[in-house]
Amino acid sequence: MLPFIERFLHRLDYLAAIPDRGWVDRGPGSPERFQMLPQAKALLEQAARERPIVLHGIGLSICSAEFFDEGYARNLADWADRLNSPWISDHLSFSRVGTGHEVNAAITLPVPYDLEVLDLLVPRVRFFTDASRRPFLLENNVYYFRYAGQEFTEEEFLNQLCRRSACGVLLDLHNLYTNAVNHGFRANDYLDHLDLANVVEIHIAGGRPMMGFHTDSHTGPVLDDVWVLLEHTIPRTKHLRGVTFEFHESSFALLGESGILEQIDRARAIVSACGVGPEA
Numbered sequence: 233m234l235p236f237i238e239r240f241l242h243r244l245d246y247l248a249a250i251p252d253r254g255w256v257d258r259g260p261g262s263p264e265r266f267q268m269l270p271q272a273k274a275l276l277e278q279a280a281r282e283r284p285i286v287l288h289g290i291g292l293s294i295c296s297a298e299f300f301d302e303g304y305a306r307n308l309a310d311w312a313d314r315l316n317s318p319w320i321s322d323h324l325s326f327s328r329v330g331t332g333h334e335v336n337a338a339i340t341l342p343v344p345y346d347l348e349v350l351d352l353l354v355p356r357v358r359f360f361t362d363a364s365r366r367p368f369l370l371e372n373n374v375y376y377f378r379y380a381g382q383e384f385t386e387e388e389f390l391n392q393l394c395r396r397s398a399c400g401v402l403l404d405l406h407n408l409y410t411n412a413v414n415h416g417f418r419a420n421d422y423l424d425h426l427d428l429a430n431v432v433e434i435h436i437a438g439g440r441p442m443m444g445f446h447t448d449s450h451t452g453p454v455l456d457d458v459w460v461l462l463e464h465t466i467p468r469t470k471h472l473r474g475v476t477f478e479f480h481e482s483s484f485a486l487l488g489e490s491g492i493l494e495q496i497d498r499a500r501a502i503v504s505a506c507g508v509g510p511e512a
């Protein structure tokens with residue numbers, strides 16, 4: 233993606249970066265645990281001089297029952313400081329399990345939406361917002377199974393979490409679409425019950441059906457149904473600061489440079505039509 237960013241950064245309002253791709257993590261307790269990769273460091277620092285960089289982590293695993301990785305959280309906060317990131321986000325899920333011998337599930341797993349998990353998350357969000365001194369958002373995750381007997385729906389859980397902590401919401405409309413298709417509910421019902429005042433960033437992306445599921449594969453352009461959800465959602469938000477087009481680097485060739493810019497321009501046109509400027 234380096235050449236694309238170098239050529240077209242001026243066409244973007246901001247850049248969302250996965251910081252975990254830019255460093256080597258030798259694991260909790262290791263001396264000099266995090267080593268930033270020189271090329272990624274140079275790219276991020278250069279880009280940050282021209283555009284805001286928001287950090288979208290994939291390694292905090294904030295919902296792990298057994299531990300909260302304060303070292304990881306502090307490293308993320310340090311990088312947000314260095315890049316002057318306006319906000320940081322990660323996922324409402326977990327991927328790291330176990331104490332002592334930690335195992336990475338290599339996929340983000342859903343959590344049961346109940347009081348126990350809520351009580352676990354509130355102090356962790358507070359720790360993170362205190363350490364980073366900037367907004368922290370959690371993203372509604374895609375899930376391919378659901379726990380039985382949950383106390384809250386996902387939207388109620390997010391409303392409660394934001395009420396009890398300083399957490400904001402990163403609303404991924406393709407994740408929502410994927411879950412609605414796979415689990416048979418209406419995405420608009422979800423949006424009716426989610427407190428959209430907590431939404432700071434929106435993700436849009438492409439995906440495709442596979443083996444009876446719709447998958448959150450981030451391949452290709454944004455689906456028509458997701459564009460409709462975006463048009464529906466934006467006017468109902470109060471504190472939205474960005475709409476991010478997500479795509480997997482393996483679909484870069486499929487989209488092409490012009491295909492990516494088309495998605496961004498279309499999103500920007502929808503935002504503008506709703507009376508929100510790119511700098512808002």
Ligand SMILES: [Fe+2]
Nearest residue numbers: 371404435478
């Ligand atoms: Fe996302």
